Amino acid sequence: MKPANNTTDSLNGPEGTPPRVGESLGRDAWRQFRKNRVANFSLYFLISILLLAVFTPVLPLQSPQVQHLGDKKRGIPSKQFRAPNLQPHRLEMVDAESTRTPLSKVISDGNSTSDPILQIWNDPGRLDQLLIRVRLAIFGDWSMPSICGSDHLGRDILSRLFWGARVSLAVGIIAALVSLVIGVLYGAVAGFQGGSLDNLMMRFVDVLYSVPFIFVVIFLVTILSEESIKQTLLTYGVDQITIFYIVIGAIYWLTMARVVRGQVISIKNELFVESARACGASHTSILIRHIIPNVISVVIVYLTLTIPSVMLFEAFLSFLGLGVEPPNVSWGLLANDGIQAITPIRIHWWLVLFPGLALSTTLLALNFLGDGLRDALDPKMNNR
């Protein structure tokens, strides 16, 4: 692949063809990408999902964790396994005597011992607390009705889907980035050094390729979730979900490393690398400033294809009860809740359908986006 700003080749095209005005690789790819309607739609869809996930605390949703088990004696209705409905809902606090007070009143009274926001939402960070306050200022106690139904503890599915999206997407993006860093560095070093080091490094990748990783990871997660190890890691500030990011990222870098190595080998003898060397650039700076920027397009394509597989893997582990742990929610966990709640007597279809739909549409959009980007960035198809 040519460096992004090298346009001389296309100016002096093969004999007989009129010279073309050079265009940067990025702009050309973007133009190609705009032509692909499905990929474009997927891109907008994913951006809106991402924005909704980021701004979930601002949306007028019910609490993702307050249980509505009801109390027959006091006439408080239970909300367990409610089918999708449009009944209005208000945020409220229930105290030990089962008296219900609207959340806004609790906050304005200010005599509650602990922060009511911390009780209704699951341990929100600083920023999330701020966003929740914004939400309370805009919408007050009003929240969306349970249009996706509620689960076995009376929790609102819609709200859990949104909060779950944050975890699922975060795992997907962060773990893919971890794999990106490892894969690009590993592949670039192997390809750039060449020789016996390259041989050794790629043999290592081959060996890892033939290990069924999912089983090893499950084994690893089991050991890392041992109570005492968990505590030890927590003292270093590493919690369950961070381990999760790292472990998943650490197994998805193999393909990335191979692809990057191939690309690096094909460009390391180009003229611009040689001139950089002639100018006295060190190996590290050649690698970082000249070679890696030129493999970025391929890396982006593989990144968009890695994100769905990572998200799928997270969902898979959470589904098996080995991934994200309550009170955190993720789509895989919700799907598992759904399948646990299936009984022959009452069919709680909404518990199965909505998490499955959320996960599937997102994965589908990511796949379309990855395919579209690959078509747009594929240099073989550039001279259409």
Place this chain on the structure above:
Amino acid sequence: MISFLIKRSLWMLFTLWIVFTVSFFLMRAVPGGPFAGERKVSPEVERNLRARYDLDAPLHQQYLKNLLRTASGDLGPSFKLADFTVNEILGQGFPVSASLGILALVFACTLGVAAGVASAIYRNSWIDVGMMLAATIGVAVPNFVLASLAVLLFVFIWPLFPAGGWGELQHLILPSICLGAPFAAYIARLTRTGMLDVLGHDYVRTARAKGLSPYQVITRHALPIALMPVVSYLGPATAGILTGSLVLERIFAIPGMGSHFIDAATQRDYTLAMGAVLLYTLLLYVMNTLVDVAYWVIDPRVKLG
């Protein structure tokens, strides 16, 4: 051929050794050991238990002893299921998982190849568009979502199949369809691309020109070449089916190797988990080698390396 198989076996042993070593030391790194549960046992009992499971020797001796024992094919006693050896548990689970996996693979290949050939022949018709749309969706939808919906639809709303369990053919159909569906979708896409590529070649035109029926042209001349990518996909597909069976065995309550492995993982039965990982590695290696050999048999240009 022989040297290829020998080389492969050596690499396989090397990989298994690495998996064994890493798992062994990870297992031993867990503080407290497997008997530090909620229920405290008296020191004497614990000493006996440790002696029974060879936990009282120095680490390198334990390692050597375990390595030799594992190499002879004995995976040792299960930590959590008393009176069972890991070999017995895996031996019970393996046939169940194997029949599920093989049925799923057969289903994936037949449906995938049929759909792929049909879309390539009726290119750009509604059959093609519909099937490829289905294939795209099939690749993206996770198998547990598919299985959950299938259970909802075909077990409870329209009771065609039993909800779960094991023993009859009926128990096998729905899980293996759900397990095979994503791979059927992928194989359909591969077959379609392969067929479209091959149908444009000169020799296919020659076959048509000499008066062969369309059926013969496709089955005798086009399909074997078009299926090459599918054959090489069978290796990764096996890996995927092994993984997928973890989830499906759980959803459909099938007592296979996957269920045992997940139970072992959640109950921290380290020997069983390690045995399963080793067995999965072995299976994957054997399958990949078979795929390579099959490739070599089909296409004489391919060199085994």
